Amino acid sequence: MTSPNNSNKNNSSANNETDKESSEKQNGMLAGIFERATKSGLGRKKSNPSPVESAVAKDMADIHSNPTKLRLAFLGGGSFGTAMANLAARNGCDTTLWVRNKRTVKAMAKTQTNKKYLPGYKLDDRLKYSHDLAASVKDKDIIFIAVPGLAFRETLKNIAPFIGGQSIVSLTKGMEKDTFAMMSDIIKEVLPEVNFGVMSGPNLAIEIMKNMPSATVIASESEPLRHAVQAALHSAFFRVFASDDIRGVELGGALKNIYAIAMGMAAAYEVGENTKAMILTRALAEMSRFGVEEGANPLTFLGLSGVGDLYATCSSELSRNYRIGNMLGRGMSIDAAVKKLGQTAEGVNTIQQVHEKATKAGIYMPITHALYAVIYEDKAALGVALHLMEAGFRSDVEFVMAHDHSNAALTAHLKTSGSNTKSKDSDADK
Ligand SMILES: NC(=O)C1=CN([C@@H]2O[C@H](COP(=O)(O)OP(=O)(O)OC[C@H]3O[C@@H](n4cnc5c(N)ncnc54)[C@H](O)[C@@H]3O)[C@@H](O)[C@H]2O)C=CC1
Ligand SMILES: O=C(CO)COP(=O)(O)O
Structure with a gap:
Protein backbone atom coordinates (compact mmCIF):
# COMPACT_ATOMS: atom_id res chain seq x y z
CA MET A 1 0.00 0.00 0.00
CA THR A 2 1.24 3.46 -0.77
CA SER A 3 1.37 5.85 2.17
CA PRO A 4 0.03 9.35 1.70
CA ASN A 5 3.60 10.57 1.95
CA ASN A 6 4.73 8.16 -0.70
CA SER A 7 1.80 9.13 -2.78
CA ASN A 8 2.81 12.80 -2.44
CA LYS A 9 6.32 11.86 -3.27
CA ASN A 10 5.15 9.93 -6.30
CA ASN A 11 2.85 12.74 -7.28
CA SER A 12 5.59 15.26 -6.90
CA SER A 13 8.02 13.17 -8.94
CA ALA A 14 5.27 12.67 -11.53
CA ASN A 15 4.70 16.42 -11.45
CA ASN A 16 8.43 17.00 -11.87
CA GLU A 17 8.40 14.66 -14.86
CA THR A 18 5.43 16.50 -16.32
CA ASP A 19 7.09 19.88 -15.65
CA LYS A 20 10.29 18.63 -17.25
CA GLU A 21 8.43 17.27 -20.25
CA SER A 22 6.44 20.43 -20.69
CA SER A 23 9.50 22.64 -20.32
CA GLU A 24 11.36 20.46 -22.86
CA LYS A 25 8.39 20.71 -25.19
CA GLN A 26 8.30 24.47 -24.76
CA ASN A 27 12.05 24.79 -25.37
CA GLY A 28 11.75 22.62 -28.46
CA MET A 29 8.91 24.77 -29.71
CA LEU A 30 10.85 27.99 -29.09
CA ALA A 31 13.88 26.54 -30.85
CA GLY A 32 11.61 25.73 -33.79
CA ILE A 33 10.28 29.27 -33.90
CA PHE A 34 13.75 30.77 -33.80
CA GLU A 35 15.02 28.35 -36.42
CA ARG A 36 12.20 29.32 -38.76
CA ALA A 37 12.53 32.96 -37.86
CA THR A 38 16.22 33.15 -38.56
CA LYS A 39 16.50 30.81 -41.54
CA SER A 40 16.19 33.74 -43.96
CA GLY A 41 19.29 35.71 -44.75
CA LEU A 42 17.94 38.71 -46.59
CA GLY A 43 18.40 42.07 -44.96
CA ARG A 44 21.04 40.74 -42.58
CA LYS A 45 24.04 40.28 -44.88
CA LYS A 46 26.93 41.56 -42.78
CA SER A 47 29.45 42.59 -45.37
CA ASN A 48 32.29 45.00 -44.74
CA PRO A 49 31.04 48.54 -44.30
CA SER A 50 30.34 50.10 -47.66
CA PRO A 51 33.08 52.47 -48.88
CA VAL A 52 30.39 55.10 -49.12
CA GLU A 53 29.42 54.91 -45.45
CA SER A 54 28.78 58.59 -45.75
CA ALA A 55 29.43 61.60 -43.63
CA VAL A 56 26.98 60.28 -41.07
CA ALA A 57 29.50 57.62 -40.01
CA LYS A 58 32.12 60.22 -39.18
CA ASP A 59 31.20 61.04 -35.69
CA MET A 60 28.02 59.51 -34.34
CA ALA A 61 28.46 60.81 -30.81
CA ASP A 62 28.65 64.30 -32.24
CA ILE A 63 25.54 63.78 -34.37
CA HIS A 64 23.61 62.36 -31.41
CA SER A 65 24.37 65.38 -29.30
CA ASN A 66 23.90 67.75 -32.20
CA PRO A 67 21.60 66.47 -34.97
CA THR A 68 21.58 69.96 -36.45
CA LYS A 69 24.82 68.99 -38.16
CA LEU A 70 22.86 66.70 -40.46
CA ARG A 71 22.06 68.00 -43.93
CA LEU A 72 18.94 66.34 -45.27
CA ALA A 73 16.88 66.32 -48.46
CA PHE A 74 13.32 65.00 -48.71
CA LEU A 75 12.13 64.24 -52.25
CA GLY A 76 8.37 64.36 -52.79
CA GLY A 77 6.05 67.10 -51.62
CA GLY A 78 3.02 64.92 -50.87
CA SER A 79 1.67 64.43 -47.38
CA PHE A 80 4.35 62.08 -46.08
CA GLY A 81 7.46 63.74 -47.52
CA THR A 82 6.21 67.06 -46.13
CA ALA A 83 5.39 65.65 -42.69
CA MET A 84 8.80 63.98 -42.31
CA ALA A 85 10.75 66.99 -43.62
CA ASN A 86 8.85 69.13 -41.13
CA LEU A 87 9.91 66.85 -38.24
CA ALA A 88 13.58 67.07 -39.27
CA ALA A 89 13.46 70.86 -39.72
CA ARG A 90 11.80 71.20 -36.33
CA ASN A 91 14.66 69.17 -34.83
CA GLY A 92 17.03 71.78 -36.24
CA CYS A 93 18.49 69.69 -39.10
CA ASP A 94 19.41 71.59 -42.25
CA THR A 95 16.42 70.33 -44.29
CA THR A 96 15.35 70.87 -47.90
CA LEU A 97 12.04 69.60 -49.30
CA TRP A 98 12.21 69.00 -53.04
CA VAL A 99 8.93 69.34 -54.93
CA ARG A 100 8.83 68.91 -58.70
CA ASN A 101 6.42 71.74 -59.41
CA ASN A 114 1.26 72.36 -48.08
CA LYS A 115 -2.12 73.53 -49.23
CA LYS A 116 -2.96 70.50 -51.38
CA TYR A 117 -1.90 67.61 -49.13
CA LEU A 118 -1.81 69.01 -45.58
CA PRO A 119 -4.10 72.03 -45.62
CA GLY A 120 -4.22 74.06 -42.44
CA TYR A 121 -0.94 72.82 -40.92
CA LYS A 122 1.82 75.41 -40.50
CA LEU A 123 5.26 74.05 -41.38
CA ASP A 124 8.46 74.87 -39.46
CA ASP A 125 9.89 78.14 -40.70
CA ARG A 126 13.39 76.63 -40.98
CA LEU A 127 12.23 74.18 -43.68
CA LYS A 128 13.65 75.08 -47.12
CA TYR A 129 11.86 74.32 -50.40
CA SER A 130 13.34 73.70 -53.84
CA HIS A 131 12.36 72.41 -57.26
CA ASP A 132 16.02 72.13 -58.30
CA LEU A 133 16.77 68.41 -57.89
CA ALA A 134 20.56 68.64 -58.28
CA ALA A 135 20.91 71.45 -55.76
CA SER A 136 18.57 69.68 -53.35
CA VAL A 137 20.60 66.46 -53.15
CA LYS A 138 24.17 67.74 -53.51
CA ASP A 139 26.20 68.03 -50.29
CA LYS A 140 23.57 66.25 -48.23
CA ASP A 141 24.17 63.47 -45.72
CA ILE A 142 20.87 61.64 -46.22
CA ILE A 143 18.32 61.79 -49.01
CA PHE A 144 14.83 60.59 -48.02
CA ILE A 145 12.61 59.57 -50.94
CA ALA A 146 8.84 59.90 -50.50
CA VAL A 147 7.46 59.67 -54.02
CA PRO A 148 4.93 56.96 -55.00
CA GLY A 149 6.37 53.53 -55.85
CA LEU A 150 5.58 54.01 -59.53
CA ALA A 151 7.88 57.08 -59.65
CA PHE A 152 10.70 55.72 -57.49
CA ARG A 153 13.03 54.39 -60.21
CA GLU A 154 12.67 57.54 -62.28
CA THR A 155 13.48 59.70 -59.24
CA LEU A 156 16.56 57.61 -58.41
CA LYS A 157 17.80 57.79 -62.00
CA ASN A 158 17.35 61.55 -61.95
CA ILE A 159 19.49 61.98 -58.84
CA ALA A 160 22.10 59.33 -59.77
CA PRO A 161 24.50 61.82 -61.43
CA PHE A 162 24.63 63.83 -58.18
CA ILE A 163 25.20 60.96 -55.76
CA GLY A 164 28.61 60.64 -54.12
CA GLY A 165 28.76 59.94 -50.40
CA GLN A 166 25.08 60.53 -49.56
CA SER A 167 22.95 57.82 -47.99
CA ILE A 168 19.45 57.10 -49.27
CA VAL A 169 16.37 56.22 -47.22
CA SER A 170 13.14 55.08 -48.86
CA LEU A 171 9.88 56.21 -47.23
CA THR A 172 7.83 54.69 -50.04
CA LYS A 173 5.44 51.82 -49.24
CA GLY A 174 4.86 50.51 -52.71
CA MET A 175 6.10 48.09 -55.33
CA GLU A 176 7.15 48.74 -58.88
CA LYS A 177 4.57 47.91 -61.51
CA ASP A 178 5.14 44.61 -63.38
CA THR A 179 8.66 43.94 -62.00
CA PHE A 180 7.61 43.25 -58.40
CA ALA A 181 10.74 45.17 -57.34
CA MET A 182 10.69 46.66 -53.85
CA MET A 183 12.31 50.06 -53.32
CA SER A 184 15.47 48.53 -51.84
CA ASP A 185 15.82 46.37 -54.98
CA ILE A 186 15.58 49.46 -57.16
CA ILE A 187 18.17 51.31 -55.05
CA LYS A 188 20.57 48.35 -55.35
CA GLU A 189 20.03 48.23 -59.11
CA VAL A 190 20.30 51.93 -59.89
CA LEU A 191 22.90 52.90 -57.25
CA PRO A 192 24.71 49.70 -56.29
CA GLU A 193 27.36 51.46 -54.21
CA VAL A 194 25.07 53.58 -52.13
CA ASN A 195 24.53 53.23 -48.40
CA PHE A 196 20.78 52.86 -47.87
CA GLY A 197 17.85 52.08 -45.61
CA VAL A 198 14.05 51.91 -45.62
CA MET A 199 11.74 53.52 -43.09
CA SER A 200 8.23 52.26 -42.40
CA GLY A 201 5.70 52.21 -39.59
CA PRO A 202 2.21 53.32 -38.50
CA ASN A 203 2.63 56.92 -39.61
CA LEU A 204 -0.58 58.51 -40.82
CA ALA A 205 0.76 61.90 -41.95
CA ILE A 206 -2.06 64.02 -40.53
CA GLU A 207 -1.65 62.51 -37.04
CA ILE A 208 2.06 63.33 -37.18
CA MET A 209 1.25 66.93 -38.13
CA LYS A 210 -1.08 67.03 -35.12
CA ASN A 211 1.81 65.93 -32.86
CA MET A 212 -0.01 62.76 -31.89
CA PRO A 213 2.66 60.42 -30.48
CA SER A 214 3.85 58.02 -33.19
CA ALA A 215 6.71 55.63 -33.89
CA THR A 216 8.42 54.14 -36.90
CA VAL A 217 11.26 51.79 -37.90
CA ILE A 218 14.46 52.54 -39.78
CA ALA A 219 15.91 49.37 -41.30
CA SER A 220 19.43 49.34 -42.66
CA GLU A 221 22.55 47.23 -42.59
CA SER A 222 24.42 50.40 -41.72
CA GLU A 223 24.40 51.17 -38.02
CA PRO A 224 25.63 54.75 -38.53
CA LEU A 225 22.76 55.38 -40.94
CA ARG A 226 20.24 53.92 -38.48
CA HIS A 227 21.60 56.15 -35.73
CA ALA A 228 21.62 59.23 -37.96
CA VAL A 229 17.97 58.72 -38.97
CA GLN A 230 17.03 58.21 -35.33
CA ALA A 231 18.87 61.40 -34.38
CA ALA A 232 17.34 63.38 -37.25
CA LEU A 233 13.69 62.50 -36.65
CA HIS A 234 13.38 61.54 -32.99
CA SER A 235 11.34 63.84 -30.77
CA ALA A 236 8.97 63.71 -27.83
CA PHE A 237 6.21 63.03 -30.38
CA PHE A 238 8.02 60.66 -32.71
CA ARG A 239 10.15 57.61 -31.79
CA VAL A 240 12.34 55.89 -34.34
CA PHE A 241 13.11 52.21 -33.68
CA ALA A 242 15.82 50.26 -35.51
CA SER A 243 16.01 47.00 -37.47
CA ASP A 244 18.39 45.29 -39.86
CA ASP A 245 15.65 43.31 -41.64
CA ILE A 246 15.22 45.56 -44.67
CA ARG A 247 13.01 43.08 -46.54
CA GLY A 248 10.69 42.51 -43.59
CA VAL A 249 10.25 46.21 -42.82
CA GLU A 250 9.54 47.27 -46.38
CA LEU A 251 7.23 44.32 -47.03
CA GLY A 252 5.25 45.17 -43.89
CA GLY A 253 4.64 48.70 -45.20
CA ALA A 254 3.71 47.54 -48.69
CA LEU A 255 1.56 44.49 -47.87
CA LYS A 256 -0.59 46.12 -45.19
CA ASN A 257 -2.07 48.38 -47.89
CA ILE A 258 -3.79 45.33 -49.41
CA TYR A 259 -5.54 44.54 -46.14
CA ALA A 260 -6.42 48.19 -45.47
CA ILE A 261 -8.41 48.03 -48.71
CA ALA A 262 -10.05 44.77 -47.54
CA MET A 263 -10.89 46.32 -44.17
CA GLY A 264 -12.31 49.49 -45.74
CA MET A 265 -14.53 47.27 -47.84
CA ALA A 266 -15.55 45.17 -44.82
CA ALA A 267 -16.44 48.36 -42.94
CA ALA A 268 -18.76 49.33 -45.80
CA TYR A 269 -20.58 46.05 -45.12
CA GLU A 270 -20.76 47.00 -41.42
CA VAL A 271 -19.03 43.84 -40.18
CA GLY A 272 -18.56 43.27 -36.43
CA GLU A 273 -15.43 43.51 -34.29
CA ASN A 274 -14.90 39.71 -34.41
CA THR A 275 -14.83 39.85 -38.18
CA LYS A 276 -12.39 42.78 -38.17
CA ALA A 277 -10.13 40.92 -35.73
CA MET A 278 -10.26 37.83 -37.94
CA ILE A 279 -9.34 39.82 -41.06
CA LEU A 280 -6.51 41.60 -39.24
CA THR A 281 -4.91 38.46 -37.83
CA ARG A 282 -5.32 36.35 -40.96
CA ALA A 283 -3.84 39.30 -42.88
CA LEU A 284 -0.84 39.15 -40.57
CA ALA A 285 -0.57 35.40 -41.24
CA GLU A 286 -0.54 36.09 -44.99
CA MET A 287 1.98 38.90 -44.64
CA SER A 288 4.44 36.85 -42.63
CA ARG A 289 3.97 33.78 -44.86
CA PHE A 290 4.69 35.87 -47.94
CA GLY A 291 7.53 37.65 -46.13
CA VAL A 292 9.31 34.40 -45.30
CA GLU A 293 9.12 33.32 -48.95
CA GLU A 294 10.68 36.66 -49.87
CA GLY A 295 13.52 36.29 -47.37
CA ALA A 296 12.16 38.37 -44.48
CA ASN A 297 12.27 37.41 -40.82
CA PRO A 298 8.68 36.57 -39.75
CA LEU A 299 9.23 38.11 -36.32
CA THR A 300 9.65 41.51 -38.00
CA PHE A 301 5.91 41.40 -38.77
CA LEU A 302 5.25 41.54 -35.02
CA GLY A 303 6.89 44.97 -34.93
CA LEU A 304 5.75 48.49 -35.79
CA SER A 305 6.22 48.05 -39.53
CA GLY A 306 4.09 44.89 -39.48
CA VAL A 307 1.27 44.59 -36.98
CA GLY A 308 1.67 48.28 -36.02
CA ASP A 309 1.08 49.67 -39.49
CA LEU A 310 -1.50 46.98 -40.27
CA TYR A 311 -3.54 48.09 -37.27
CA ALA A 312 -3.24 51.83 -38.02
CA THR A 313 -4.22 51.61 -41.68
CA CYS A 314 -6.93 49.01 -41.13
CA SER A 315 -8.62 51.15 -38.46
CA SER A 316 -8.55 54.66 -39.85
CA GLU A 317 -10.35 56.63 -42.49
CA LEU A 318 -7.19 58.74 -42.68
CA SER A 319 -5.71 55.83 -44.64
CA ARG A 320 -6.17 56.36 -48.35
CA ASN A 321 -6.11 52.60 -48.94
CA TYR A 322 -8.88 52.08 -46.39
CA ARG A 323 -10.90 54.83 -48.11
CA ILE A 324 -10.45 53.14 -51.50
CA GLY A 325 -11.77 49.88 -50.01
CA ASN A 326 -14.69 51.69 -48.45
CA MET A 327 -15.66 53.28 -51.77
CA LEU A 328 -15.42 49.86 -53.46
CA GLY A 329 -17.64 48.38 -50.75
CA ARG A 330 -20.20 51.07 -51.49
CA GLY A 331 -20.33 49.97 -55.10
CA MET A 332 -17.87 52.31 -56.82
CA SER A 333 -15.54 50.96 -59.51
CA ILE A 334 -11.80 50.91 -58.81
CA ASP A 335 -11.14 53.60 -61.43
CA ALA A 336 -13.81 55.90 -60.01
CA ALA A 337 -12.51 55.37 -56.44
CA VAL A 338 -8.89 56.14 -57.41
CA LYS A 339 -10.02 59.28 -59.25
CA LYS A 340 -12.15 60.45 -56.32
CA LEU A 341 -9.26 59.92 -53.86
CA GLY A 342 -6.81 62.00 -55.92
CA GLN A 343 -3.85 60.86 -53.79
CA THR A 344 -1.51 57.89 -53.64
CA ALA A 345 -3.04 54.53 -52.61
CA GLU A 346 -0.22 52.05 -53.13
CA GLY A 347 -2.42 49.03 -52.37
CA VAL A 348 -4.19 49.30 -55.72
CA ASN A 349 -1.00 48.30 -57.55
CA THR A 350 0.28 46.07 -54.72
CA ILE A 351 -2.78 43.77 -54.87
CA GLN A 352 -2.03 43.06 -58.53
CA GLN A 353 1.69 42.52 -57.97
CA VAL A 354 1.26 40.24 -54.95
CA HIS A 355 -1.62 38.30 -56.52
CA GLU A 356 0.56 37.57 -59.54
CA LYS A 357 3.70 36.79 -57.56
CA ALA A 358 1.88 34.54 -55.06
CA THR A 359 0.10 32.72 -57.87
CA LYS A 360 3.37 32.04 -59.70
CA ALA A 361 5.27 31.08 -56.56
CA GLY A 362 2.38 29.05 -55.10
CA ILE A 363 2.15 31.06 -51.89
CA TYR A 364 -1.17 30.68 -50.10
CA MET A 365 -2.68 34.21 -49.97
CA PRO A 366 -6.47 33.73 -49.86
CA ILE A 367 -7.41 37.28 -48.82
CA THR A 368 -5.24 38.86 -51.52
CA HIS A 369 -6.61 36.51 -54.19
CA ALA A 370 -10.18 37.14 -53.01
CA LEU A 371 -9.68 40.91 -53.14
CA TYR A 372 -8.16 40.61 -56.61
CA ALA A 373 -11.17 38.55 -57.73
CA VAL A 374 -13.58 41.22 -56.47
CA ILE A 375 -11.70 44.24 -57.83
CA TYR A 376 -10.26 42.97 -61.09
CA HIS A 387 -15.93 31.14 -50.02
CA LEU A 388 -13.18 32.42 -47.73
CA MET A 389 -15.17 31.37 -44.66
CA GLU A 390 -15.75 27.93 -46.15
CA ALA A 391 -12.03 27.30 -46.69
CA GLY A 392 -10.57 24.24 -44.99
CA PHE A 393 -9.00 23.68 -41.56
CA ARG A 394 -5.72 25.47 -41.05
CA SER A 395 -3.21 26.07 -38.30
CA ASP A 396 -3.53 29.41 -36.47
CA VAL A 397 0.11 30.52 -36.30
CA GLU A 398 1.99 28.30 -38.71
CA PHE A 399 5.40 29.24 -37.24
CA VAL A 400 4.23 27.63 -33.98
CA MET A 401 2.37 24.66 -35.46
CA ALA A 402 2.96 23.97 -39.13
CA HIS A 403 -0.13 23.60 -41.29
CA ASP A 404 -1.34 20.01 -41.18
CA HIS A 405 -1.60 18.84 -44.79
CA SER A 406 -3.26 15.61 -43.67
CA ASN A 407 -6.41 17.70 -43.30
CA ALA A 408 -6.76 17.56 -47.05
CA ALA A 409 -8.97 14.46 -47.01
CA LEU A 410 -11.11 15.90 -44.24
CA THR A 411 -11.70 19.13 -46.06
CA ALA A 412 -11.80 17.81 -49.61
CA HIS A 413 -15.47 18.53 -49.90
CA LEU A 414 -15.06 22.17 -49.05
CA LYS A 415 -15.01 24.71 -51.79
CA THR A 416 -11.95 26.84 -52.48
CA SER A 417 -11.83 30.62 -52.18
CA GLY A 418 -13.25 32.76 -54.97
CA SER A 419 -10.05 32.81 -57.01
CA ASN A 420 -8.92 30.09 -59.42
CA THR A 421 -5.28 30.29 -58.36
CA LYS A 422 -3.12 27.24 -57.61
CA SER A 423 -1.13 27.21 -54.40
CA LYS A 424 1.42 24.92 -52.79
CA ASP A 425 -1.40 23.56 -50.66
CA SER A 426 -3.84 21.45 -52.59
CA ASP A 427 -7.12 23.21 -53.35
CA ALA A 428 -8.91 20.97 -50.91
CA ASP A 429 -6.46 21.98 -48.23
CA LYS A 430 -7.45 25.60 -48.29
N1 LIG B 1 0.65 59.79 -46.32
C1 LIG B 1 0.99 58.93 -45.36
O1 LIG B 1 0.38 58.92 -44.28
C2 LIG B 1 2.14 57.99 -45.58
C3 LIG B 1 2.63 57.70 -46.85
N2 LIG B 1 3.67 56.86 -47.00
C4 LIG B 1 4.19 56.51 -48.31
O2 LIG B 1 4.88 57.61 -48.88
C5 LIG B 1 4.79 57.55 -50.30
C6 LIG B 1 4.31 58.89 -50.79
O3 LIG B 1 3.01 59.04 -50.28
P1 LIG B 1 2.33 60.40 -49.95
O4 LIG B 1 3.28 61.49 -49.67
O5 LIG B 1 1.32 60.14 -48.93
O6 LIG B 1 1.59 60.62 -51.36
P2 LIG B 1 0.78 61.84 -51.88
O7 LIG B 1 -0.22 61.33 -52.82
O8 LIG B 1 0.34 62.68 -50.73
O9 LIG B 1 1.88 62.67 -52.69
C7 LIG B 1 2.69 62.10 -53.67
C8 LIG B 1 3.69 63.18 -54.06
O10 LIG B 1 4.62 62.60 -55.00
C9 LIG B 1 4.71 63.50 -56.10
N3 LIG B 1 5.05 62.74 -57.29
C10 LIG B 1 4.26 61.89 -57.98
N4 LIG B 1 4.94 61.42 -59.05
C11 LIG B 1 6.15 62.00 -59.02
C12 LIG B 1 7.29 61.94 -59.86
N5 LIG B 1 7.30 61.18 -60.94
N6 LIG B 1 8.36 62.67 -59.52
C13 LIG B 1 8.35 63.44 -58.44
N7 LIG B 1 7.32 63.56 -57.60
C14 LIG B 1 6.23 62.84 -57.90
C15 LIG B 1 3.35 64.16 -56.19
O11 LIG B 1 3.44 65.38 -56.90
C16 LIG B 1 3.05 64.40 -54.71
O12 LIG B 1 3.69 65.56 -54.26
C17 LIG B 1 3.83 56.40 -50.62
O13 LIG B 1 4.56 55.27 -50.98
C18 LIG B 1 3.10 56.17 -49.32
O14 LIG B 1 2.67 54.83 -49.18
C19 LIG B 1 4.27 56.32 -45.93
C20 LIG B 1 3.83 56.57 -44.66
C21 LIG B 1 2.70 57.39 -44.39
O1 LIG C 1 1.12 54.10 -44.61
C1 LIG C 1 0.36 54.84 -44.06
C2 LIG C 1 0.29 54.98 -42.60
O2 LIG C 1 1.30 54.27 -41.97
C3 LIG C 1 -0.58 55.64 -44.83
O3 LIG C 1 -1.54 54.79 -45.34
P1 LIG C 1 -2.30 55.18 -46.65
O4 LIG C 1 -1.27 55.21 -47.74
O5 LIG C 1 -3.32 54.12 -46.81
O6 LIG C 1 -2.89 56.53 -46.42
Missing part, protein backbone atom coordinates in the same frame (compact mmCIF):
# COMPACT_ATOMS: atom_id res chain seq x y z
CA LYS A 102 8.00 75.23 -59.35
CA ARG A 103 4.75 77.02 -58.59
CA THR A 104 3.99 74.71 -55.70
CA VAL A 105 7.46 75.37 -54.28
CA LYS A 106 6.88 79.13 -54.44
CA ALA A 107 3.49 78.80 -52.77
CA MET A 108 4.86 76.55 -50.02
CA ALA A 109 7.76 78.92 -49.31
CA LYS A 110 5.39 81.87 -49.14
CA THR A 111 2.64 80.32 -47.03
CA GLN A 112 4.71 77.71 -45.14
CA THR A 113 1.90 75.26 -45.70
CA GLU A 377 -12.40 39.95 -62.01
CA ASP A 378 -15.70 41.52 -61.05
CA LYS A 379 -16.70 38.73 -58.65
CA ALA A 380 -19.42 39.52 -56.10
CA ALA A 381 -17.83 40.53 -52.78
CA LEU A 382 -20.27 38.66 -50.55
CA GLY A 383 -19.90 35.41 -52.51
CA VAL A 384 -16.11 35.67 -52.35
CA ALA A 385 -16.23 36.37 -48.60
CA LEU A 386 -18.41 33.27 -48.09
